[in-house]
Amino acid sequence: MPLPHPDDLTSLVLRTDFGDEGAWDAVRAALDAAGEYPHATYISDLRFADVDVQALLDEEAATEEDDQIVYMFLADATTMDDPGHPVLAVDLSDEPGRTFRVPVQWFPDVAANLSIANMDFADFADAADESGTFCGFDGG
DSSP: OOOOSSSSSSSEEEOOOOHHHHHHHHHHHHHHHHSSOOEEEEEEOGGGOOHHHHHHHHHHTTSSSSGGOOOEEEEHHHHHHHHTOOOOEEESSSTTTEEEEEEEEHHHHHHHHHHTTTTTTTHHHHHHOOOOOOOTTOOO
């Protein structure tokens, strides 16, 4: 199950929940509307249905170093069901398996800063609230 790799500076959003096509459309529309520029490359492939973080880590560990992905976002059941569509950010490199949620309004900031390595995954993860959700650096 090789992971797709965006060929631009967008962030990979991998769909893992396939229960509601309308919800997937809503997630993509919300993420696209959140920023002025495109920040996501969407992957909707049934082979990733219900994939968990450990399976993604295992896949990346078996990938050539130059082809590895540093982080990605998952559109899982929580993303689809929650009206705020918070995607799950997953660290695949520095602290493999570390996660935090990113509500739609914060996705452009997180995705852009991670894609150009302006900030590290830990910068955002450390700022997540007690529920594991990043709501800005001032908690707003």
